[in-house]
Amino acid sequence: MKASKYPLFTQKNNPSDAEIISHKLMLKAGLTRQQSSGQYSFLPIGYRVLKKIENIIREEMNAIGSAEILMPSVQPSELWEESGRWETYGLELLRLKDRHQRDYCLGPTFEEVITDLVRKDLNSYKQLPINMYQISSKFRDEIRPRFGIMRAREFIMKDAYSFHLNQECLDEWYENYKKAYNKIFTRLQLEYTMVDADSGNIGGSKSNEFHVIADTGEDDLLIDQDGIGVNYEIAKTKYNSDDIKKIINENNLVHKKGIEVGHIFKLGDKYSKAMNLSIADVESKICNIEMGCYGIGVSRIIAAAIEQNHDDKGIVWPATIAPFKIVIIEIDGHKNESVRIYSSELYEKLSAKGVEVILDDRNSKLGNKLNDWELIGIPNIAIVGKSEAETKSVTFKKRGQDDKSSLSIENLIKITSD
RNA sequence: CGGGGUGUAGCGCAGCUUGGUAGCGCGGCUGGUUUGGGACCAGUAGGUCGUAGGUUCGAAUCCUAUCACCCCGACCA
Known part of the structure; x- marks a missing residue:
């Protein structure tokens, strides 16, 4: 590339709308521009960084045998009614109608669509396990978008889904993804930690979050001697106390702020049951499929990386994601x-x-x-x-x-x- | 949604209290002098002051409505 023919849009003045350092620097360095609240365009430099991160994720997903796909971002309400989430998901689900007055939503996550996709083609347990992922725009109508791309309404997420005949297989693959995630964040050259977490809105039995450590992070983490952490809510249950200070002292933990950039879940049969995804096993017994899902906030990683890597002159990219x-x-x-x-x-x-x-x-x-x-x-x-x-x-x-x-x-x- | 704030040139801001038809810095363009870490001088372009209505001889300024955006809280990768 030659800079004389390359669209660079650096700015000298501090942008007035930005509060945190990553947001300021992304605007000053010309990585992104705001379109409307919580929506951002990526300019060439910013897009190169995004692609760098995507490719590292892609390589590690492919390496464990998860296959890349792409699903439509506008999803029919019928699928969400089947899972029950048309009622329960709330206002974060942006709903819209087409010209025939049929209900749709902009996909904030894809459990329904991929479960539907798989049930149409799954004929035999021998096809299992199935592991697929996509890297695409997600839309969540956040109550309050903020900090630029850090919490946007429209953002890029990698979401993987796994389908298994039994719990053992899910457990095995959950570990595979966990290892892949560790490789990914190591390759991204970010200081991060994995914590036990709440499964929240998505549902399921077990989940872990991956956090990039940064003072501006919105999540409170308690990290033990081995670098393994839990978030506040889990800690209260785990140590059977409401007194965070006491928990920290008695268990020799360190309090740090984190930016959640990844979250993996064992979903179990929540969606397969609701959406009637089942298969006959070796003995012709009908089994519900065990599922897992594995997310990474790709665009958020850009902001997180800057929060962790900057000085008074600007951004200092880790070599692996530099534009x-x-x-x-x-x-x-x-x-x-x-x-x-x-x-x-x-x-x-x-x-x-x-x-x-x-x-x-x-x-x-x-x-x-x-x-x-x-x-x-x-x-x-x-x-x-x-x-x-x-x-x-x-x-x-x-x-x-x-x-x-x-x-x-x-x-x-x-x-x-x- | 509750609370706070901001909309004036590409960016950052002043002007508004006390109405008289818009200004500064950065950036842009032209010319010249410079030139190894954000140069200097001279000139120049660029704004229906978020939008709509009202008050007034006259509105960026006062009043009303409305929209957008930001910050604090509840939600999330």
Whole structure:
């Protein structure tokens, strides 16, 4: 990519609507723009980050043998009436009518649709277990959207669903997903913890939440010596006390704030029973299908990552989700042919190695360019001016560190293409 | 929904109390001087003051209604 032809929308002034740091930085760095309350467009830089996160999730889902699908976001009321949630889900379910006055809703979650999908094609227990996931927009008509993309009404979520002949198989797959989630959050390079949790609105017997640790998190977590936590409500039940302070002291726990970015559930037969999804087993006995569901708030992870990784200059992306791996900044390339030729040569070499590189060939000053890229948070910065062009080197700087060093082309390629 | 607040140029704001037809900073554009960490000078473009109605000779300013957005609380990935 060349910055002169790439839509960058950084802003100098602090946006007035933003309260928390991730929201401010996302607007300043030009990652997202608000459409209406709780709804955001992703600009090119923001969308690249979203795709990075999606791909890590996708790879780990595929790796455990969950298959990607896509379901419609507008869902017929009939399915929700079958599950009983048309009545119970409440105002968060945005309901609408089509031209024939049939009732629909915008999908906030997909248990009904996927249960319907599976029951139409499930003929034999031999097809089980079935594991499928999708990455798509969800809509929840939140009482109060806030903090930008952190709690939006429309957001990107990965939701996986599993179908099993028996509890043992569900338990096994629940563990598979749990392991996959740990891999995902490790690869995202975020400080996180898994906690025992309430299954809330979705229903079922067992659930775990994954939280990114951040002071601005909305959830209170109690974390033990092994890094395993519980949320407040669960802790009260688990330790049989209402006194949080006492629980903390007596059990040697640490209180931290978390941003919930993942939630996995053992649903049991709640939906399969209500929606009549059953199958004959080896002995021709009719069994209800055991289900699990596994969510990750993909777009929320962007905000969570920024909450955890920023400084006074802007975002400091973990390398695995940075929108670009490196930016090459020209000094006066438009006035200096040797600089222009040399920077293009570097750009081509890095591109050829598959390095995600953007060349800042805009007609602006070094300071402005550096400020833009430090705000956006690109992890590696290579500066080339007249002297670098002469010596065939670059002035190299890591985001988050102040010192600069001189690197040969070979070393630059080595550092950025590993 | 209850409580608090804000809508004026692309962004951030002043002006409103005490009506007289809109201004500042940043950004944009043009020209020149600069040029290795947000340059300087000069010039220039850009706003039916959220919307509708009312009061008045006259409304960004006063009154009424309405819409949008933000913050605190109840709900959630």
